[in-house]
Amino acid sequence: MPRYYLTGGRQRGSTFVRRDEWTSFEAALLLELDTDTGRIRRVLEYVSPPGSCPEQEPSILFKSGSWDGQELLVCTQTEVLRIDPVAGRVLERVSHPWFNDLHHVARVRGRIHVVCTGLDCLLVLDERGDIAAALGALGQDPWARFDPDTDYRLVHTTKPHASHPNFVSEAAGSRWLTRFEQGDALALDRDLPPIPVSSDRIHDGLAVGDELWFTAVSGEIVRASAATGQALERWDLKDFPRSGREPLGWCRGLHVERERVLVGFSRLRPTKFVQNLSWLRGALNRPEPEPCRVVAYDLKGRRQLSSWNLEEAGMSAVFSVLPGQPPDGSAGQ
Numbered sequence: 001m002p003r004y005y006l007t008g009g010r011q012r013g014s015t016f017v018r019r020d021e022w023t024s025f026e027a028a029l030l031l032e033l034d035t036d037t038g039r040i041r042r043v044l045e046y047v048s049p050p051g052s053c054p055e056q057e058p059s060i061l062f063k064s065g066s067w068d069g070q071e072l073l074v075c076t077q078t079e080v081l082r083i084d085p086v087a088g089r090v091l092e093r094v095s096h097p098w099f100n101d102l103h104h105v106a107r108v109r110g111r112i113h114v115v116c117t118g119l120d121c122l123l124v125l126d127e128r129g130d131i132a133a134a135l136g137a138l139g140q141d142p143w144a145r146f147d148p149d150t151d152y153r154l155v156h157t158t159k160p161h162a163s164h165p166n167f168v169s170e171a172a173g174s175r176w177l178t179r180f181e182q183g184d185a186l187a188l189d190r191d192l193p194p195i196p197v198s199s200d201r202i203h204d205g206l207a208v209g210d211e212l213w214f215t216a217v218s219g220e221i222v223r224a225s226a227a228t229g230q231a232l233e234r235w236d237l238k239d240f241p242r243s244g245r246e247p248l249g250w251c252r253g254l255h256v257e258r259e260r261v262l263v264g265f266s267r268l269r270p271t272k273f274v275q276n277l278s279w280l281r282g283a284l285n286r287p288e289p290e291p292c293r294v295v296a297y298d299l300k301g302r303r304q305l306s307s308w309n310l311e312e313a314g315m316s317a318v319f320s321v322l323p324g325q326p327p328d329g330s331a332g333q
């Protein structure tokens with residue numbers, strides 16, 4: 001399948017101006033990539049309406065999404081949107097005062113699940129779009145730390161986060177929640193220990209049959225069994241042959257196919273250099289970081305196949321790499 005949808009955003013001003021990530025992005029973007037021709041088309045540009053985001057310099061971008069039937073579910077920092085990707089228009093919008101720094105939305109077990117990174121929890125919506133459950137990423141009541149009467153959509157950031165959950169998926173009879181700070185995936189419905197994914201921070205956690213595939217932001221891909229909770233295989237993309245020595249970028253966005261995987265990389269911004277991550281140490285002394293892009297890899301052959309520069313289409317950070325049509329048998333999952 002040569003066509004893919006990419007979610008992300010366009011940064012304010014220069015890529016190398018130091019700016020907090022919660023004020024960095026001026027518009028959300030949905031792009032279509034044809035990997036056969038290399039053509040990248042802008043499907044939708046979106047800006048959150050007043051009242052659903054901070055008044056001054058809100059960060060507006062599409063985080064990670066999923067297919068739901070013939071439509072896409074995507075989230076901004078503070079909204080869940082249903083999008084017709086063919087027409088390139090928003091069909092439905094849901095926002096709630098508890099939405100802060102949303103990172104992923106997917107329909108699981110018939111209900112929309114929203115990963116609310118800002119409140120360190122997973123929110124489950126009912127059929128009306130109201131919140132039916134709030135599940136803490138550390139097993140805690142979210143309201144032990146946060147105030148349920150606060151409109152967190154108007155708050156730029158709640159950092160530091162205790163867990164920073166990123167992704168929710170269902171496999172082998174359980175919902176799984178990736179936890180950035182813990183570097184693992186938590187089983188919400190089965191008595192299994194968390195899957196230890198990486199010593200680096202992790203992001204994506206995609207269900208592929210009864211397996212879970214993860215990204216670490218340093219460029220590591222991990223395949224695990226959801227049935228046993230054990231990691232099965234891992235690849236460090238930094239070790240694959242390549243021409244330059246530049247840091248790969250902030251690895252976030254994954255799509256798994258039979259012969260290849262597609263991986264999203266966002267250009268490393270100055271704010272990332274100051275984070276205490278071992279894989280970034282010394283990065284300021286290296287050549288200019290690689291641009292925001294999608295890269296195809298042959299994992300078995302340990303080689304890069306192709307790369308597509310997204311900055312040429314205005315995207316400064318990428319979050320999702322989604323197939324161009326609903327995956328067979330997985331619409332609404």
